[in-house]
Amino acid sequence: MPKRRMKAEDALKLAIERERGANRFYLEAAGMTSDKDGGKMFKWLARQEARHLAKLRQQLRSVQRDDKWLEWRRRADPIDRSEFPSASEASGQVTASTSEKEVLRMAIKSEQEALAFYAEAEDSTPDLRGKSMFKRLAGEEEGHRALLEEELEWITMSRKYFTLHRFDLRG
Numbered sequence: 001m002p003k004r005r006m007k008a009e010d011a012l013k014l015a016i017e018r019e020r021g022a023n024r025f026y027l028e029a030a031g032m033t034s035d036k037d038g039g040k041m042f043k044w045l046a047r048q049e050a051r052h053l054a055k056l057r058q059q060l061r062s063v064q065r066d067d068k069w070l071e072w073r074r075r076a077d078p079i080d081r082s083e084f085p086s087a088s089e090a091s092g093q094v095t096a097s098t099s100e101k102e103v104l105r106m107a108i109k110s111e112q113e114a115l116a117f118y119a120e121a122e123d124s125t126p127d128l129r130g131k132s133m134f135k136r137l138a139g140e141e142e143g144h145r146a147l148l149e150e151e152l153e154w155i156t157m158s159r160k161y162f163t164l165h166r167f168d169l170r171g
Contacts, residue, residue, distance in 0.1 A: 005124045006120070006121060006124045006125070008063050008069075008125060008127065008130055009060065009063060009064060011121040011124065011125060011130075011134070012056055012059055012060040012063060013060065014117065014121075015056050015117070015118070015121065015134075015137070016053060016056045016057060016060065018114055018117060019049050019050075019052045019053040019056060020053055021110075022045075022046075022049040022052075022110060022114070023046050023049040023050050023053060025106075025107065025110065026042045026043070026045040026046035026049060026107070027042070027043070027046045029042040029103045029107065030042035030043045030046065032099065032100070032103060033100050033103070034100075035100070035155075038100060038151070038155075041147070041151060045107075045144060045147075045148075048140070048144065052137060052140070055072065056137075058070065059072075059133065063130075068129075069127050069129030069130045069133060070129070070133075071129060071132070071133075072129075072132060072133035072136045072137065100155065101152060101155065101156065104148055104151055104152040104155070105152065107144075107148045108145055108148045108149055108152065111141050111142075111144050111145035111148060112145060114138075114141045115138050115141055115142060115145065118134045118135075118137050118138035118141065119134075119138060121134045122134035122135050122138065
């Protein structure tokens with residue numbers, strides 16, 4: 001089956017829509033959770049998606065104006081699963097609501113879809129800087145997915161969200 005090709009402008013516009021939707025989703029999720037740490041985590045994710053959105057808009061302007069891709073630089077290293085506490089450290093009754101778990105599952109699914117989209121966009125973009133941008137963006141989204149999966153595992157076995165020590169989630 002031949003590979004589907006996207007024009008650079010179309011790929012960027014789709015990426016912008018994905019990031020806009022992700023930002024809105026995480027802001028809504030922050031308002032839905034009754035757990036203070038969970039709210040901070042979702043707000044942190046919303047800020048990350050807003051940062052992606054701003055960078056993608058800048059990228060789109062550059063491609064439209066000069067047909068040139070800007071270099072994509074990652075602000076933070078990807079999340080390392082070893083930084084999370086092990087599931088065996090969790091104890092107690094499950095008190096997180098089912099709706100919060102469902103929000104996490106929806107967010108994980110959304111991040112998986114974003115990863116698939118960015119892989120396709122990377123594959124269909126002939127420009128090396130464009131490929132690099134989509135690859136790095138996918139790496140950041142992979143970090144978000146890992147964070148969400150760890151949070152889901154943690155609240156399933158614990159009483160509340162786990163606050164990452166590595167990130168400033170204070171507001």
